[in-house]
Amino acid sequence: MSTAPVIGTLDDDDVVPPPSRRRRRREQRRAEASSSHYRGRGWTVAGYVGMALVVLLVAVPLFWILITSLKQRQDIYVRPAQWLPDPMTGENYGDVTTRIPLLAYFRNSFIITAVTSAVKIVLGVLSAYALALLRFPGRRVLFLVVIAALMVPNQITVISNYALVAQLGWRNTYQGIIIPLAGVAFGTFLMRNQFLGLPGEIIEAARLDGAGPMKLLWRVVMPMSWPTLVAFSLITVVNEWNEYLWPFLMSDDERTAPLPVGLTLLQNNEGVTNWGPVMAGTVLAMLPILVLFLFLQRQMIKGLTAGAVKS
Amino acid sequence: MSISATPTAGGSRPPGPPPPVGPAPRRSSGTWWEWTLAALLLLPNLVLLVVFTYRPLVDNIRLSFTDWNISSPIANGVGLVNYTEWLTREDTRTVLRNTVVFTVATVGVSMALGLGLAMLLDQRLKGRNLVRSVVFAPFVISGAAIGVAFQFVFDPSFGLIRDLAARVGVQVPDFYQQSGWALFMVTVTYIWKNLGYSFVIYLAALQGRRADLDEAAEIDGASAWTRFRKVLMPQLRPTTFFLSITVLLSSVQVFDIINVMTRGGPVGNGTTTLVYQVYQETFVNQRAGYGATVATVMFLILLTVTVVQVRFMDRGHQA
Numbered sequence: 303m304s305t306a307p308v309i310g311t312l313d314d315d316d317v318v319p320p321p322s323r324r325r326r327r328r329e330q331r332r333a334e335a336s337s338s339h340y341r342g343r344g345w346t347v348a349g350y351v352g353m354a355l356v357v358l359l360v361a362v363p364l365f366w367i368l369i370t371s372l373k374q375r376q377d378i379y380v381r382p383a384q385w386l387p388d389p390m391t392g393e394n395y396g397d398v399t400t401r402i403p404l405l406a407y408f409r410n411s412f413i414i415t416a417v418t419s420a421v422k423i424v425l426g427v428l429s430a431y432a433l434a435l436l437r438f439p440g441r442r443v444l445f446l447v448v449i450a451a452l453m454v455p456n457q458i459t460v461i462s463n464y465a466l467v468a469q470l471g472w473r474n475t476y477q478g479i480i481i482p483l484a485g486v487a488f489g490t491f492l493m494r495n496q497f498l499g500l501p502g503e504i505i506e507a508a509r510l511d512g513a514g515p516m517k518l519l520w521r522v523v524m525p526m527s528w529p530t531l532v533a534f535s536l537i538t539v540v541n542e543w544n545e546y547l548w549p550f551l552m553s554d555d556e557r558t559a560p561l562p563v564g565l566t567l568l569q570n571n572e573g574v575t576n577w578g579p580v581m582a583g584t585v586l587a588m589l590p591i592l593v594l595f596l597f598l599q600r601q602m603i604k605g606l607t608a609g610a611v612k613s
Numbered sequence: 614m615s616i617s618a619t620p621t622a623g624g625s626r627p628p629g630p631p632p633p634v635g636p637a638p639r640r641s642s643g644t645w646w647e648w649t650l651a652a653l654l655l656l657p658n659l660v661l662l663v664v665f666t667y668r669p670l671v672d673n674i675r676l677s678f679t680d681w682n683i684s685s686p687i688a689n690g691v692g693l694v695n696y697t698e699w700l701t702r703e704d705t706r707t708v709l710r711n712t713v714v715f716t717v718a719t720v721g722v723s724m725a726l727g728l729g730l731a732m733l734l735d736q737r738l739k740g741r742n743l744v745r746s747v748v749f750a751p752f753v754i755s756g757a758a759i760g761v762a763f764q765f766v767f768d769p770s771f772g773l774i775r776d777l778a779a780r781v782g783v784q785v786p787d788f789y790q791q792s793g794w795a796l797f798m799v800t801v802t803y804i805w806k807n808l809g810y811s812f813v814i815y816l817a818a819l820q821g822r823r824a825d826l827d828e829a830a831e832i833d834g835a836s837a838w839t840r841f842r843k844v845l846m847p848q849l850r851p852t853t854f855f856l857s858i859t860v861l862l863s864s865v866q867v868f869d870i871i872n873v874m875t876r877g878g879p880v881g882n883g884t885t886t887l888v889y890q891v892y893q894e895t896f897v898n899q900r901a902g903y904g905a906t907v908a909t910v911m912f913l914i915l916l917t918v919t920v921v922q923v924r925f926m927d928r929g930h931q932a
Contacts, residue, residue: 345736352733353744360747363805366773367762383776425658432654436647444655451666455866455915457888458908461676461895462669465683485661515650544755546869551896562757566873569761577765587758595753599746602753607814 371395371581378577394582401571401579404586406556407564410476414549414560415542418480422538426489427531431519433490434497435505445494451487456547464551472552479552479560483545489534492608496530497523533605536598540606543591561587670912676905683901695906704882704890711796712865712886718800719807719864724856726804727811728849735819745816749809756806760873763802792883795875799884802870807863811856818852854926858919865915868892887911 370378371394373387398404432438433445463482472478500523508522524531546562553559559567565587572580595602677695681688699705730748734741751759766773767788778785788798826848830840846853868888871877877885877893885893887907895904 345733346738349733349736349738352730353738353740356730357744357747359805360751363762363766363773366766370765379771381771381776382779383771383773425661428654429658432651436651436654438648438651441651444659447659448662451662453916453919454666454670455862455888455912457866457868457891458673458912459666459669461683461891461901461905461908462672463665464896465901466664466669468684481661482665485665486658487662487666490658515647540753544753544757546755546757546872547892550872562755562869565757565761569764569873577768577771580761581765584758584762588754588762591753591755592750595746595750599749603746603749603813606749606752607810607817 367581367584370577371585373578375576375578394578395586398568398579398582398586402564402568402583403556404564404583407559407561410553410556410558410564411543411560413476414479414545414558415539417476418483418542419535419538421480421484422486422489422542423531423535425484426486426493426534426538427519427524429486429490430493430497431523434494435518435523436515448487448490451485452491460547460551463548467552474553474555474557476558479549479558483542483548486538489538492530492534493527496527500526529601532601533608535605536594536602537605537608539594540591540602673905673908673912676902677909679902679905681901681905682899683895684899688902691902695903698903699906699910704885707882708885708887708890711882711884714796715800715803715867715884715886716861716864719803720857720860722800723804723808723811723860724815724853726808727856728815730808730812731815731819734816745813748812751806752809754806756867756869757873759802759806760870763798763805763870764874767798767802789875790879792880795879795883799867799871799874802874803864803867806870807860811860814852814856815849818849822848850926854922858922861918861922862915865911887914 369385369387372390372392373384374389374391374393377384377387429448433441433448467473467478467482470478472481504526505518505522508518513522543560544562545560549558549560550563550566553563555567556564565583568583569580676688678690678692679688680691680694734744765771769775769785769787769789772788774788775785786794788794822845827840827844830844835843865886866888867886871884871886871889872892875884877883877889882890888911891904891908891911893904894907895901
């Protein structure tokens with residue numbers, strides 16, 4: 303397998319450039335064979351039972367939320383509960399869009415996620431490139447400065463940041479939400495490791511061919527680093543989409559509030575008395591990221607678990 | 614989840630011996646234009662980190678010695694008053710207890726369950742990759758959405774738990790009104806969201822381990838429990854260490870689930886953790902000075918715990 307210091311998951315394929323499909327399949331088979339030694343029928347049965355239980359554990363609450371969102375109001379407040387909505391109705395979904403400006407929350411979420419992610423990805427790649435492949439004094443110190451930011455929880459910085467941003471008059475603005483979140487520590491760490499793992503001969507050869515630093519980055523380094531960049535991008539998108547505390551403090555209403563904050567406002571208004579629209583809103587808020595996960599699960603799992611260091 | 618994935622000690626160490634690739638040794642200091650380029654590439658990120666991470670960290674300590682109220686332009690220095698207040702206030706003990714209970718329970722249960730499940734699934738089973746994705750899925754959903762959803766799951770009158778319990782003739786407690794049960798509710802919700810993370814990482818570690826050691830021990834007649842303790846756990850030690858730090862850091866920082874589900878209640882501070890108290894004192898009670906004090910205390914506690922964890926790991930390594 304690869305020697306990259308960052309491992310992902312069991313179908314880890316950090317090899318650069320990406321191995322051919324056949325090789326990947328071979329490696330996967332080998333990994334499976336080595337890891338999946340037969341331990342007797344008892345283990346197999348226990349394995350399937352465990353799988354079934356844990357799938358139920360995850361799926362039943364999600365199913366519960368979904369069916370509630372499809373029930374008529376009076377059918378939610380009955381005992382015992384209806385496990386299949388009868389009749390099934392989409393009215394909660396219409397209802398939720400009139401009770402709160404749901405579209406505005408979606409718009410804000412998209413704007414904030416897209417802009418923050420784009421800025422973070424660009425800044426992360428550029429700083430990682432400088433820290434990995436350019437020569438300048440103080441490189442290690444600066445790397446430590448970037449990395450140590452990971453140890454500072456957001457929750458400790460919010461008080462002072464709130465004061466600063468409020469002073470600038472940036473509350474309820476996109477820049478007030480985005481700029482304080484835009485510094486990137488983990489992504490820089492991830493990309494730097496990736497760049498340091500690239501074969502030195504290729505980079506040296508490109509340099510001797512007279513490639514300037516930016517051409518080297520764009521034509522040589524990046525084409526060999528797509529899988530890690532994809533992982534980094536996905537972590538960033540997921541984290542920004544789910545970001546809560548900072549936008550919650552920064553925005554009072556639909557001008558800038560993203561979905562998770564909008565959901566809180568909805569819940570404040572309807573609370574336990576009207577679960578139908580609240581569950582419909584919850585389903586809508588979960589849906590985009592779950593769809594993304596459905597299509598990119600391997601890359602997302604790899605990205606979100608990156609950082610577990612081998613050795 | 615903002616620092617859901619944190620590098621282990623191995624990652625945050627200075628990069629050791631010069632990397633074998635990349636820079637050629639003879640041009641180790643670079644040229645002036647290379648310095649300029651590096652500065653241009655690094656500067657925006659460094660400025661953001663300094664202004665929005667390091668500056669507030671220091672400023673937070675300064676604020677903890679004032680009576681600032683978050684909106685006024687004036688903050689008066691009050692010396693150690695906030696700290697003595699923290700030490701003597703009655704709710705301090707409750708908040709610390711809630712934080713410890715929540716953290717220990719979430720870290721312990723999600724790691725133990727994650728490991729158990731990973732061990733069960735570390736064999737050739739049909740549909741294993743599907744299960745891996747299903748278990749991981751809640752980890753990508755927003756905590757706020759999960760909090761709202763699980764508030765209804767735990768609804769004492771019409772929720773999922775009540776319905777299932779009633780079907781087997783069990784009465785459920787009032788998760789909304791009873792402090793202990795409210796804390797139980799947010800803990801379970803958090804574990805549900807984060808179980809997949811420990812599970813996936815343990816599974817990857819199990820697949821990368823040396824199965825032959827286990828087989829050798831089995832041939833030598835070691836019992837299953839001995840093999841687990843003496844063969845498997847030592848091999849998983851780096852993973853366990855990594856998880857204990859990352860899971861702990863992210864669970865101490867939980868805000869979304871608590872804010873959505875209980876707002877720190879019931880009865881005042883039934884589920885208030887340190888992070889939630891920082892928010893409440895600063896932004897609800899408008900006592901930013903006191904909030905900054907709690908934040909500083911929390912940072913010191915986190916720092917101490919992490920250092921102890923790293924020490925503990927080092928000692929275990931030498932033994």
